[in-house]
Amino acid sequence: MSTTTAQQPAPGSQTISLATTVVTSWKAPIAFAVFTLAALALAVFAPAEGDTTFRLSSPTDAIQLPEITVPAMPTLWVVIVLLALLTGYSAWVVSSKRKVPLWTIVVFAVLFMFGFLTWAAAGASLPMIGLLFGSLSLAVPLIYGSLAGVLGERAGVINIAIEGQLLAGAFTAAVVASVTGQPFLGLIAAMVAGMLVGMVLAAFAIKYFVDQVIVGVVLNVLIIGLTSFFFSQVLSPNAAALNTPPRFDRWPIPLLGDIPIIGPVLFRQTVIVYLMYIAVALMYFGLFHTKWGLRVRAVGEHPTAADTVGIKVNRTRFWNVALAGAIAGLGGTFFTIGSGIAFNKEMTAGAGFIALAAVIFGGWHPIKAALAALLFGFASNLQNTLSVIGSPVPSEFMLMLPYLVTIFAVAGLVGKVRAPAADGKPYIKS
Amino acid sequence: MSDPQAPRGDAPGATEHDADVVLEEPQAAAAVSVATADQAAPAGAPAEVEPPSRWHTMFQQIVTGNAIISVLAVFLALVVGAIMIAFTDERVQAASVYFFARPGDTFVAIWDSVSGAYSALFQGSIYNFRRDTFAAGIRPLTETLTFATPLIAGGLGVGLAFRVGMFNIGGRGQMLIAASIAGWIAFGFDLPWGIHMLVALIGGLIGGALWAGIAGFLKARTGAHEVIVTIMLNYVAFYLVSWMLRTPGLLQAPGSSNPKTPPMKETAIFPALLGPQYNLHFGFILVIIATVVVWWILNRSSLGFRFRAVGENPNAARVAGINVKSMYVYAMLIAGALLGLAGVSQVLGTVTTGFTAGIDAGIGFDAITVALLGRSTPWGIFVAGVLFGAFKAGGFSMQAAEGVPIEIVLVVQSLIVLFIAAPPLVRTIFRLPDPSRRRRAVPNVTKEVKAK
Numbered sequence: 001m002s003t004t005t006a007q008q009p010a011p012g013s014q015t016i017s018l019a020t021t022v023v024t025s026w027k028a029p030i031a032f033a034v035f036t037l038a039a040l041a042l043a044v045f046a047p048a049e050g051d052t053t054f055r056l057s058s059p060t061d062a063i064q065l066p067e068i069t070v071p072a073m074p075t076l077w078v079v080i081v082l083l084a085l086l087t088g089y090s091a092w093v094v095s096s097k098r099k100v101p102l103w104t105i106v107v108f109a110v111l112f113m114f115g116f117l118t119w120a121a122a123g124a125s126l127p128m129i130g131l132l133f134g135s136l137s138l139a140v141p142l143i144y145g146s147l148a149g150v151l152g153e154r155a156g157v158i159n160i161a162i163e164g165q166l167l168a169g170a171f172t173a174a175v176v177a178s179v180t181g182q183p184f185l186g187l188i189a190a191m192v193a194g195m196l197v198g199m200v201l202a203a204f205a206i207k208y209f210v211d212q213v214i215v216g217v218v219l220n221v222l223i224i225g226l227t228s229f230f231f232s233q234v235l236s237p238n239a240a241a242l243n244t245p246p247r248f249d250r251w252p253i254p255l256l257g258d259i260p261i262i263g264p265v266l267f268r269q270t271v272i273v274y275l276m277y278i279a280v281a282l283m284y285f286g287l288f289h290t291k292w293g294l295r296v297r298a299v300g301e302h303p304t305a306a307d308t309v310g311i312k313v314n315r316t317r318f319w320n321v322a323l324a325g326a327i328a329g330l331g332g333t334f335f336t337i338g339s340g341i342a343f344n345k346e347m348t349a350g351a352g353f354i355a356l357a358a359v360i361f362g363g364w365h366p367i368k369a370a371l372a373a374l375l376f377g378f379a380s381n382l383q384n385t386l387s388v389i390g391s392p393v394p395s396e397f398m399l400m401l402p403y404l405v406t407i408f409a410v411a412g413l414v415g416k417v418r419a420p421a422a423d424g425k426p427y428i429k430s
Numbered sequence: 431m432s433d434p435q436a437p438r439g440d441a442p443g444a445t446e447h448d449a450d451v452v453l454e455e456p457q458a459a460a461a462v463s464v465a466t467a468d469q470a471a472p473a474g475a476p477a478e479v480e481p482p483s484r485w486h487t488m489f490q491q492i493v494t495g496n497a498i499i500s501v502l503a504v505f506l507a508l509v510v511g512a513i514m515i516a517f518t519d520e521r522v523q524a525a526s527v528y529f530f531a532r533p534g535d536t537f538v539a540i541w542d543s544v545s546g547a548y549s550a551l552f553q554g555s556i557y558n559f560r561r562d563t564f565a566a567g568i569r570p571l572t573e574t575l576t577f578a579t580p581l582i583a584g585g586l587g588v589g590l591a592f593r594v595g596m597f598n599i600g601g602r603g604q605m606l607i608a609a610s611i612a613g614w615i616a617f618g619f620d621l622p623w624g625i626h627m628l629v630a631l632i633g634g635l636i637g638g639a640l641w642a643g644i645a646g647f648l649k650a651r652t653g654a655h656e657v658i659v660t661i662m663l664n665y666v667a668f669y670l671v672s673w674m675l676r677t678p679g680l681l682q683a684p685g686s687s688n689p690k691t692p693p694m695k696e697t698a699i700f701p702a703l704l705g706p707q708y709n710l711h712f713g714f715i716l717v718i719i720a721t722v723v724v725w726w727i728l729n730r731s732s733l734g735f736r737f738r739a740v741g742e743n744p745n746a747a748r749v750a751g752i753n754v755k756s757m758y759v760y761a762m763l764i765a766g767a768l769l770g771l772a773g774v775s776q777v778l779g780t781v782t783t784g785f786t787a788g789i790d791a792g793i794g795f796d797a798i799t800v801a802l803l804g805r806s807t808p809w810g811i812f813v814a815g816v817l818f819g820a821f822k823a824g825g826f827s828m829q830a831a832e833g834v835p836i837e838i839v840l841v842v843q844s845l846i847v848l849f850i851a852a853p854p855l856v857r858t859i860f861r862l863p864d865p866s867r868r869r870r871a872v873p874n875v876t877k878e879v880k881a882k
Contacts, residue, residue: 027652208852213597214802215851218844221799225840232835233518345837350665353599357658396673403662410662411654 028100031408032087035112039080042119048072050123056261058129063260072122079115083108117382124389131385132265132378136273139377140338141166141348143276144331145355146362146369147283148324152198153364154287155320156300156422160216161201163352164223165194165325169332171227174343175235177245183337186245187272187330194329195322197223202321206314209426220352228345235343247340248272272330272338279327283366296320300420303427313427328352357406364420376402502856503849511842512544515834519543547834554827555820565707570823572710576780578819579713580605580772584797585815586724587642587768589806593728594761595741596649600642600660601769601794603667608638608770609789610671613691613777614681616698617784626697631716631774638770639763641667646762650755656762664794672787683784691784700779713775718812720771725808727764737761769794803847818843 052072056065086108090100117126145162152159159165169190177186197219204215235243248270256267287293295316298306303313336343354376362369379402387395516522522543525535553559555574561567584601591598612634621629644663648654674680675689683692700712728734739747740757748754772793777785800818804810825839849856857864 204848204852204855208854210848210851215848217798217802218847218851221795221840222844222848225837225842225844228837229514229835229841230518232837350661353661357661360655360658394673394677396669400666400669403665407648407654407659407662407666410658411648411652 026094027411028105029087029091029094032083032090032108034408035108036080036083036087039076039083039112039115042116043073043076043080046119048076048119048122052118052121052123053125054117055125055127056129058127058264063258065260067125070118072118075118076115079111079118082111083115086111120386120393121389126385126389129261129264131381132261134381134384135374135378136265136269137334137339137377138380139374140273140276140334141331141351142355142358142373142376143280143370144334145328145352146358146373147279147366148194148198148328148331149356149359150362150364150366150369151283151287151296151324151327152321153359153423154300154420155296155317155324156303156420156425156427157202157205157317157321158212158216158424159198159201159321159324159328160213160356161197161219161223161325161352162328162355163348163350164216164220165197165328166332166335166348166352166355167223167227167346168193168197169329170335170347171230171332171343172329173333174245174336175242177337178242181246183246183248186337187333190329190333191326192329194332195326197329198322198325199318201325202318205321205426206317209428212424212426224346227343231343231345239342243342245337245340245342247337270338272334275330279330280366280370287366297420299427300422303422303425307427307429313429317427328355331355360419361406361410363418376406378402379405498862499853499856500850502860503846506849506856506859507842507845508548510845511838512548514838514841515544515547516540543832547828547832547838550828550831550834551821551824553824554831555824569708570827572704572708573823574816574820575714576709576711576819577822578816579711579717579775579779580793581796581800581818581822582717582812582815583713583720583772583775584769584793585800585804585811586720586808587765587772588797589801589804589808589811590724590728590737590768591761591765592801592806593741594737594757595744596646596656596758596761596765598642598645598660598762598765598769599657599795599798600645600663600766601772601797602790602792603660603664603794604638604641604766604769605773605776605790605794606667606671606787607641608634608766608773609777609785610674610681611637612770612774613694613785616694616778617692620695621697623697626695627700627778630698630778631771634774634777635767635770638773639767642762642766642769643759646759649762650758656758668787675787688786690786693784694778694782698778699782700775709780711775711779713771713779716771716775717815720768721808721812724764724768728808733760769797772797799843799847803850 050072051069052075054068054070056068057063086104090104093100093104145166148165149159149162172193173183173186173190175186176189177183180186201212201215201219204210205212231243250268250270251274253267257263259267285293287296295306295311298309298311299313299316306316307313332348335341335347341347355373358369358372358376361372380399383395383398383401386393386398519539522536522539525532525539529536554570556571558567558570561569584605587604588598588601612630615630615633616626619626619629641663642660645654645656645659648659649656671681672689675682675691678684681691682688683690686692702708703710703712703714726734728737736747736752736757737760739750739752740754740761744754747757773790776789776791776793781789796818800814801811803814803817804812821839821843825836828834828838829836854864856862
């Protein structure tokens with residue numbers, strides 16, 4: 001996955017020095033230049049007057065941080081200069097045949113976002129806690145979905161049915177939690193529902209060798225049809241009994257919840273979010289540091305070799321796709337019992353496809369995929385926040401932004417990401 | 431060059447066998463296509479030295495062929511739909527309370543609900559027997575073809591991209607952009623009859639082609655995954671069109687505050703094919719032409735040969751001297767134009783009174799299912815599009831007449847595709863003989879699998 005390992009001489013070898021070629025790409029400097037010019041265009045053509053206030057704590061916090069107020073236009077100009085410097089630095093790095101370090105990209109992104117926020121919220125105050133809290137909330141189903149996608153594809157089965165699994169989870173959670181009054185039972189039911197969808201996907205893909213993309217797409221349609229049908233036919237007439245799900249309470253974690261900024265955002269959440277932290281960590285540790293993960297990756301990269309050493313390829317794939325389905329089903333609970341909202345037709349609204357994009361954007365790595373999902377959550381919530389405080393940009397363009405950024409990022413920064421080698425290929429034992 | 435799959439060193443033997451089917455002559459490929467309902471012998475029918483009997487052979491061919499699988503798949507899906515209708519019907523639930531006292535009531539109720547729903551489906555999609563004249567009775571069939579028009583065009587776009595090994599989920603965005611451009615030309619300009627329509631059509635096609643071309647270009651130049659880019663472009667197009675629809679001077683109707691365009695001018699509207707009492711419009715002719723053109727491109731032109739070679743194995747195609755990157759761009763341009771045709775036929779044919787951001791009506795996603803059911807062959811897609819059009823037309827009348835939610839159609843459609851994609855499952859359910867039982871089992875691997 002990374003090319004840097006080849007460049008470092010092996011430890012303990014003094015004499016051998018391998019000739020290395022460093023592939024440099026002008027993508028990053030070009031993308032930086034585009035974003036810098038965009039910021040410049042904002043400053044020149046749409047100057048915003050007034051001061052921008054960043055509110056860093058909510059009134060209920062134990063530790064109160066002062067509000068930070070900056071003059072909008074001077075700040076934006078400073079940011080543009082810094083962005084231009086970073087662009088120049090990355091160009092210099094590339095021209096001297098080195099790779100653009102990751103920190104430049106991170107710093108650039110943070111600076112750009114800061115400059116943009118300052119400009120967009122000029123003359124108003126920006127609740128940072130609400131912005132970040134909402135971002136995390138919106139990212140929850142995306143993160144679960146992307147974890148499911150990562151696991152499935154690492155095992156060699158493309159999971160386009162994330163959308164269907166989320167929807168099945170949301171539906172089952174709503175019904176079971178409404179009937180029993182227990183959100184936890186809804187959570188378990190949602191995992192079972194997602195797992196069933198995963199098993200259907202796995203059965204068709206592994207046993208009947210049907211194209212995995214076909215099964216995934218068709219399963220999405222099937223789940224949309226089933227849930228919408230039962231919603232119209234059964235849930236709507238009996239909404240009080242079947243579709244009034246209780247919601248999970250927020251459980252603030254005692255000490256962690258009092259940390260400024262981080263506490264209210266990360267540690268005053270529902271159990272679904274806490275489970276998500278655990279799931280991301282477990283998925284990372286499991287995939288890269290356990291026997292199970294090694295086997296999963298082996299059947300996804302080279303099933304024949306895995307079979308040769310005695311791993312049951314198709315059985316491994318089946319159960320991991322089923323597990324992935326359970327994870328996605330768990331993510332679907334966010335829509336109903338996670339937010340206390342009744343189920344509605346197609347309420348996942350394409351979240352599964354965004355999760356799929358996060359999988360690819362994150363390079364089939366659980367943590368990177370989760371970060372990509374967070375980015376999507378942030379961008380969607382940014383629009384919500386800015387439309388509340390009134391921003392100069394038409395809301396449609398704000399809504400478009402995450403998707404445009406993704407296209408730029410995929411085309412410019414990520415480039416050709418490498419999928420697991422046997423991803424999407426059925427294993428036919430000969 | 432004539433045998434681009436030859437360098438596939440890594441493929442297991444079973445997969446290679448299947449690869450032959452796809453690059454065979456189009457007649458053979460058509461036989462593989464399920465939706466042509468061709469009664470031709472299955473590709474792997476063993477040549478008997480001494481045939482047991484003519485009837486036996488024919489029986490064998492029928493029960494092992496693709497046609498019977500398709501028929502049984504449709505039947506199975508309808509059975510599942512019937513079970514869902516029956517179980518959620520209130521009359522059935524009421525009668526089942528005293529099932530052990532009078533079981534007959536339950537069965538009567540089940541029969542009533544299921545037969546009522548499916549006869550409404552039939553009468554809404556093919557022929558309505560309750561009308562007096564043939565002209566009024568046949569109206570549902572024309573509705574079916576009207577619904578099928580954008581589905582076929584979209585299915586062709588998705589299917590063509592499939593054949594080049596790309597997954598075009600961006601139908602929605604491509605349709606929206608095409609519809610906006612065609613609609614803008616159709617209501618914003620004054621041109622003579624015919625020319626106006628042509629200009630709007632071409633404008634829409636170019637719009638759709640360029641929108642999809644972005645994804646193809648990015649894939650070719652930077653390696654950006656077309657699935658991500660097309661999904662993202664869907665949202666970008668949706669918000670772009672939404673913004674234009676609520677901005678006076680762009681697409682919004684003058685003097686209105688709704689996000690809706692003014693009606694299309696008469697000179698640009700597709701003429702009705704069968705007179706004003708039917709909704710069927712000129713777009714259907716365009717779709718037939720498009721099917722022929724796509725068939726010609728894929729099966730008769732050198733461009734199509736290169737497309738299929740890239741779809742089969744991009745590495746082998748590159749070795750054979752095919753410019754793979756430009757194939758990606760060309761394929762996405764053509765696919766986008768086809769989805770653009772779907773969008774244009776919506777605004778100039780079906781919804782001519784002005785459109786909103788929901789003009790795509792989910793066709794961009796339905797088109798994927800259509801392409802899958804049609805196995806990415808042009809005529810297969812045509813038949814699949816007509817079938818789905820029938821379900822759509824009938825679904826609306828079923829909802830109106832029997833109160834069965836139209837979503838049942840989605841369930842039946844997706845089950846059909848699932849069952850058709852897995853012939854062994856259907857054979858197991860109906861205990862049909864397996865055509866490959868005498869040889870080593872040849873797995874049914876669709877051609878999209880090998881594109882990866």
